[in-house]
Amino acid sequence: MQRHSKCETPECRAPMEKVEEVLAEALARIKPSPEEEMKNKELAEALARRLQEKIPDEIKVELVGSVAKGTALKGEGDIDLFLLFPKEKYSHRDLAIIGLDYAKHALSPGAKWQIGYAEHPYLKTKVNGKKVEIVPAFKIESSEELGSAADRSPLHTQYILKHLSEKQKDDVRLLKKFLKRLAVYGAEVKVEGFSGYLCELLILSSGSFIKLVEDARFWREPVIDLEHAYASETEARKQFSFAPLVVIDPVDAERNVAAAVSETSLSKFILACRSFLRNPSLEFFFESTPKITPEKLKEMRKRLLGRETPHDFVMRFKAPNVVPDILWPQLRRTARIFFDRLNAAGFEVFDYTYWTDEKKSCIIVFELTVHSLPCVEKVVGPELHHIEGVEDFIKKHRNPFAGPWVGGNRLYAARKRRFTRAKDLIDYIAKHPSEFAIPKNIAEFLPNYKRLRTPSLLKPKYARFMYDYLYKRHYYIELY
Amino acid sequence: MQRHSKCETPECRAPMEKVEEVLAEALARIKPSPEEEMKNKELAEALARRLQEKIPDEIKVELVGSVAKGTALKGEGDIDLFLLFPKEKYSHRDLAIIGLDYAKHALSPGAKWQIGYAEHPYLKTKVNGKKVEIVPAFKIESSEELGSAADRSPLHTQYILKHLSEKQKDDVRLLKKFLKRLAVYGAEVKVEGFSGYLCELLILSSGSFIKLVEDARFWREPVIDLEHAYASETEARKQFSFAPLVVIDPVDAERNVAAAVSETSLSKFILACRSFLRNPSLEFFFESTPKITPEKLKEMRKRLLGRETPHDFVMRFKAPNVVPDILWPQLRRTARIFFDRLNAAGFEVFDYTYWTDEKKSCIIVFELTVHSLPCVEKVVGPELHHIEGVEDFIKKHRNPFAGPWVGGNRLYAARKRRFTRAKDLIDYIAKHPSEFAIPKNIAEFLPNYKRLRTPSLLKPKYARFMYDYLYKRHYYIELY
Incomplete structure (x- = not known):
C-alpha cells in the first residue's frame, strides 16, 4: 500500500502516546481473562472428546473460530466445532442427515437446540450458557479440492494459528471492537461488514491495529493479497472488479474474503480510522451515550411534526417468516424499488431507510422533499x-x-400525471407488488401495510433507530 | 440528399393532385399582380435614377432584394437600393456620413425617415406608401474581397437573377408564405428563422417548392452546398459544426446563409413539411382562426386559476430602449438565467417563455412544477x-x-435551504441582476418588475401570446 505524507500534520494526528493509552485501556476492557480463555478452551475440548468418542474415527472433530484462534472478545467466544467427513465416502445428503445426527451427541441432556442453515445444515445449542455450533463439513486439505466456504473453515483456522502472533491476537480484538462500534462487524447481509477472519487477515497484512488504522486512512479501492497469489494488485482487482474491498483468501485465491463489505461500510471504516488518529478516544470502542433522553425525544417530536422539514412517510408491515439473511436483502430491495419509483415519478426523496426486528415487523421510512405535484x-x-x-x-x-x-x-x-400525491403512488405499489418486482416474501405482507404516524415513531421500539436516521450523527464524524 | 422510401405510403402522403391544387390556390392569393410588380419596379427605377443623378458617377446605385429578384409577396415588396462606393476611395466613416447624406436625395419632399443600424447605418423611409431602404455599402466583385454581409447583397441578387427560373420565383413565394405561417420567416434574432435569400437558395437546391418539402421531411443535420465549394457534406459540416442547418453561400464559401436558423425553427419546418404532405391544406399558408374566442378566454381563465396545474409566475418589466435585435437576445438570456437558477434550486420549471412588444414592456412566464420546498x-x-x-x-x-x-x-x-419559495429566489435574482450576469440593458429595469396576476394575462394585449404558450397547439401538429 502506498504511503502518503498528507495528513501527518499535528492537526491530523494525535501524539502516539495518546493513541497507545487509549488502545491499552480499550484492550483491558475487551480482552478475556486467562481464566475465561482457559474455561472456553476446556469446554470446547471436552465437547470435542465427547463427540469423537461417539462417532466413527474417520470423521474428525475440529475446533475452529475465534476460541480456537484466541481472538475472541470478553464474554463472546462462541464454540465452533466442525465434524469433518471424508469426501470419498459421504455425500452432501449424508452430511445433512448423518452429520446432524452425530452432532446431537454433543447436546447436554435435555438441552434446547436449533437447526441453522448455511451451505449445509448445522446444529446450534448452548452448553453451560455458552453458544455452541456444530457444523458437519467435508475434510479438505487445500483449496484445490472443491469445497464450500464452510469446508474451508478449518483451513482458515490453521492459517491464522500458524501466522498470527500473540500480540496480534490483541490487535484483532481491538479491530473487532472498533468495527462493532461502527456497526460494520459481521459478514451477514444486514451488516454488510467485516468477518472475524477478515479482521485477522487485515491485522496480518498491516502488522498491528495502529498500522492498519494508519494504512486504511488512505485506502482507495484497496487490494490485499498476503500470499501474492496474483502477479499484481491490478491483476487481483480485475478478478474482483466490483468489490469495494478485495482481500484475497490465503487458502483460496479465487475468493475475496471481503466480498460482503459494502462501499458504505468500507467508507465508514476509512473515515473512522482518520478520525481516530486525529482524536483518539474510547468513544471509538464504547458508546458513551446510548440513551435517547427526554430532550432528544422532544426535539424529534418537534422535527417530525414540523411542516418545513421533509415530509416523513413511514410504512410498517408484518415481517415474513424467513431467516435474517433473506429478510434483510429483500427489505433493502423493496425500499430501493419504492425509492426509485418515487424519484422517477417526480417525488424527490431526501433520504430513506428500512429496518426490521427480524420477527414481527418491517418498516420503511421515506423523507420526501416533494410530496404533491400538479396534475x-x-x-x-x-x-x-x-x-x-x-x-x-x-x-x-x-x-x-x-x-x-x-x-x-x-x-x-x-x-x-398518474399520481399527484406520493401517498397514492406508494399505495399503488404496495397493492401491486408483482408489477414492481417486489421480492416475494415481502410481497405477501406489503398490501396490508400501515402508515405510522409521528407518535408511534417515538415509541421506545423505534426511537433509537429513528433518532439515528433523522440526525445521522456519527461519533467518528463528530470527533473528526 | 439521401432519399428515403419510408413515409411514401398513402397514409403519409396525400395525392399529388391535392397538393398541387392547394399550392395553386395559395399562389393565386400571394403572388403580386403584374400591375403591382410593374409599379414596384418603376418606382424603384425612378428612385434609382433620381439618386444616381445627384451623386458622383463612381458611386453606383443598385436595386437589390425581393423586388429586384421578383420573389416578393403581394403587397410586401420593399424597395432596397444600395449605394455602392469604391473601396479604394472611401472609408467606413465615409459610408456612414457621406453615404447617409447621399441617401437623403431619395427622400420625397417632407418625407419622414429613420436611421437603421446594421453593419453600416442606413436610411429607412416611405415613398408612395412603399417601404424604401437605402443602404450605403462597398462595391465588391467577388467574395474574395473582404466585405460585410451588406456589401455582399448585390452579389446575392446577381446570383439569384442568374439562376432562378420564373416558375421557381413562384416557388420562393410559396416557401416564404409557408415559413411566415410557421413564424420562422426572417433572420432577425427574435425569429431565428429563414431569410429571403435562404428561401431562394433552398428552392434552387431542391428545384421546386414541392421537391423541397419532400426533401426536408428527411433532413437530419442537412448541408446544402450548391456550388460544391467543399469536397463533401462532411467537410462543409466540419466548418459549421454547431449550425442546425448549413447552406453554403454560393458567393462566399466561408458563410452559412442559414446561420440564424435555430434548431427549433428548423424542426418546425421539417415537421410542417411532413404534415403538409400528409394533409395538404391552405391552413399551412393562411391562419384560419386567429381570434381568441370568449370560450377560449374562459378556458384560459379556468386553467390559470386552477390549483392543480403548474403554478404560473409572470414577471413584467419595462423594455429597455434598444433595437429588437439586441432586446430579444437579452430577454432570452435573462429568461434562461432564471430558468437555470430555478431548476438548480429544486424548483422544477415545467416550461417558460418570454415576450416583448419591443417598446413598453417585457414579460417572462414560468410554469413551476414545484414552487415551495422544505427548509x-x-x-x-x-x-x-x-x-x-x-x-x-x-x-x-x-x-x-x-x-x-x-x-x-x-x-x-x-x-x-436558502430559498424555500420560488418567488423568493425570483425576487432575489431580480434585485441582484449583476450577481447572475443578467444582460445590462435588462438589468436596469428588472429590479422593478411586477408580478402579473391571472386577470391581466387575459387582456387582449397578452391573450393571444398566453394562449399559444399555454396550449402549444400548432396547426402542423394538429393536422398531422
Missing part, C-alpha cells in the same frame, strides 16, 4: 429523425392540455 | 479519497439538522 407532467418525445416514432408520439399525445410541441430537435407533450 | 436540502460532498476536501466538508457542514454522513464512497450533509 400534468411533461413527456419527452422522440427526436425528429425517428419518423415513425414522431408519428406515433403525435397520435398518442393529442390531449386537451397542451401540445405536442417542438423544442430543439425533439417533440414534447403534456399528459395527465 | 433543508441535501448537499453532495467529496469522495473519500479527497482527504482535505473531506476535512473541509465535515467542518463546514456540522449543523443542527443532520449529518454529515457517509453513503457509498462519499459524504453528504444537510443544510438550510
Whole structure:
C-alpha cells in the first residue's frame, strides 16, 4: 500500500502516546481473562472428546473460530466445532442427515437446540450458557479440492494459528471492537461488514491495529493479497472488479474474503480510522451515550411534526417468516424499488431507510422533499429523425392540455400525471407488488401495510433507530 | 440528399393532385399582380435614377432584394437600393456620413425617415406608401474581397437573377408564405428563422417548392452546398459544426446563409413539411382562426386559476430602449438565467417563455412544477479519497439538522435551504441582476418588475401570446 505524507500534520494526528493509552485501556476492557480463555478452551475440548468418542474415527472433530484462534472478545467466544467427513465416502445428503445426527451427541441432556442453515445444515445449542455450533463439513486439505466456504473453515483456522502472533491476537480484538462500534462487524447481509477472519487477515497484512488504522486512512479501492497469489494488485482487482474491498483468501485465491463489505461500510471504516488518529478516544470502542433522553425525544417530536422539514412517510408491515439473511436483502430491495419509483415519478426523496426486528415487523421510512405535484407532467418525445416514432408520439399525445410541441430537435407533450400525491403512488405499489418486482416474501405482507404516524415513531421500539436516521450523527464524524 | 422510401405510403402522403391544387390556390392569393410588380419596379427605377443623378458617377446605385429578384409577396415588396462606393476611395466613416447624406436625395419632399443600424447605418423611409431602404455599402466583385454581409447583397441578387427560373420565383413565394405561417420567416434574432435569400437558395437546391418539402421531411443535420465549394457534406459540416442547418453561400464559401436558423425553427419546418404532405391544406399558408374566442378566454381563465396545474409566475418589466435585435437576445438570456437558477434550486420549471412588444414592456412566464420546498436540502460532498476536501466538508457542514454522513464512497450533509419559495429566489435574482450576469440593458429595469396576476394575462394585449404558450397547439401538429 502506498504511503502518503498528507495528513501527518499535528492537526491530523494525535501524539502516539495518546493513541497507545487509549488502545491499552480499550484492550483491558475487551480482552478475556486467562481464566475465561482457559474455561472456553476446556469446554470446547471436552465437547470435542465427547463427540469423537461417539462417532466413527474417520470423521474428525475440529475446533475452529475465534476460541480456537484466541481472538475472541470478553464474554463472546462462541464454540465452533466442525465434524469433518471424508469426501470419498459421504455425500452432501449424508452430511445433512448423518452429520446432524452425530452432532446431537454433543447436546447436554435435555438441552434446547436449533437447526441453522448455511451451505449445509448445522446444529446450534448452548452448553453451560455458552453458544455452541456444530457444523458437519467435508475434510479438505487445500483449496484445490472443491469445497464450500464452510469446508474451508478449518483451513482458515490453521492459517491464522500458524501466522498470527500473540500480540496480534490483541490487535484483532481491538479491530473487532472498533468495527462493532461502527456497526460494520459481521459478514451477514444486514451488516454488510467485516468477518472475524477478515479482521485477522487485515491485522496480518498491516502488522498491528495502529498500522492498519494508519494504512486504511488512505485506502482507495484497496487490494490485499498476503500470499501474492496474483502477479499484481491490478491483476487481483480485475478478478474482483466490483468489490469495494478485495482481500484475497490465503487458502483460496479465487475468493475475496471481503466480498460482503459494502462501499458504505468500507467508507465508514476509512473515515473512522482518520478520525481516530486525529482524536483518539474510547468513544471509538464504547458508546458513551446510548440513551435517547427526554430532550432528544422532544426535539424529534418537534422535527417530525414540523411542516418545513421533509415530509416523513413511514410504512410498517408484518415481517415474513424467513431467516435474517433473506429478510434483510429483500427489505433493502423493496425500499430501493419504492425509492426509485418515487424519484422517477417526480417525488424527490431526501433520504430513506428500512429496518426490521427480524420477527414481527418491517418498516420503511421515506423523507420526501416533494410530496404533491400538479396534475400534468411533461413527456419527452422522440427526436425528429425517428419518423415513425414522431408519428406515433403525435397520435398518442393529442390531449386537451397542451401540445405536442417542438423544442430543439425533439417533440414534447403534456399528459395527465398518474399520481399527484406520493401517498397514492406508494399505495399503488404496495397493492401491486408483482408489477414492481417486489421480492416475494415481502410481497405477501406489503398490501396490508400501515402508515405510522409521528407518535408511534417515538415509541421506545423505534426511537433509537429513528433518532439515528433523522440526525445521522456519527461519533467518528463528530470527533473528526 | 439521401432519399428515403419510408413515409411514401398513402397514409403519409396525400395525392399529388391535392397538393398541387392547394399550392395553386395559395399562389393565386400571394403572388403580386403584374400591375403591382410593374409599379414596384418603376418606382424603384425612378428612385434609382433620381439618386444616381445627384451623386458622383463612381458611386453606383443598385436595386437589390425581393423586388429586384421578383420573389416578393403581394403587397410586401420593399424597395432596397444600395449605394455602392469604391473601396479604394472611401472609408467606413465615409459610408456612414457621406453615404447617409447621399441617401437623403431619395427622400420625397417632407418625407419622414429613420436611421437603421446594421453593419453600416442606413436610411429607412416611405415613398408612395412603399417601404424604401437605402443602404450605403462597398462595391465588391467577388467574395474574395473582404466585405460585410451588406456589401455582399448585390452579389446575392446577381446570383439569384442568374439562376432562378420564373416558375421557381413562384416557388420562393410559396416557401416564404409557408415559413411566415410557421413564424420562422426572417433572420432577425427574435425569429431565428429563414431569410429571403435562404428561401431562394433552398428552392434552387431542391428545384421546386414541392421537391423541397419532400426533401426536408428527411433532413437530419442537412448541408446544402450548391456550388460544391467543399469536397463533401462532411467537410462543409466540419466548418459549421454547431449550425442546425448549413447552406453554403454560393458567393462566399466561408458563410452559412442559414446561420440564424435555430434548431427549433428548423424542426418546425421539417415537421410542417411532413404534415403538409400528409394533409395538404391552405391552413399551412393562411391562419384560419386567429381570434381568441370568449370560450377560449374562459378556458384560459379556468386553467390559470386552477390549483392543480403548474403554478404560473409572470414577471413584467419595462423594455429597455434598444433595437429588437439586441432586446430579444437579452430577454432570452435573462429568461434562461432564471430558468437555470430555478431548476438548480429544486424548483422544477415545467416550461417558460418570454415576450416583448419591443417598446413598453417585457414579460417572462414560468410554469413551476414545484414552487415551495422544505427548509433543508441535501448537499453532495467529496469522495473519500479527497482527504482535505473531506476535512473541509465535515467542518463546514456540522449543523443542527443532520449529518454529515457517509453513503457509498462519499459524504453528504444537510443544510438550510436558502430559498424555500420560488418567488423568493425570483425576487432575489431580480434585485441582484449583476450577481447572475443578467444582460445590462435588462438589468436596469428588472429590479422593478411586477408580478402579473391571472386577470391581466387575459387582456387582449397578452391573450393571444398566453394562449399559444399555454396550449402549444400548432396547426402542423394538429393536422398531422
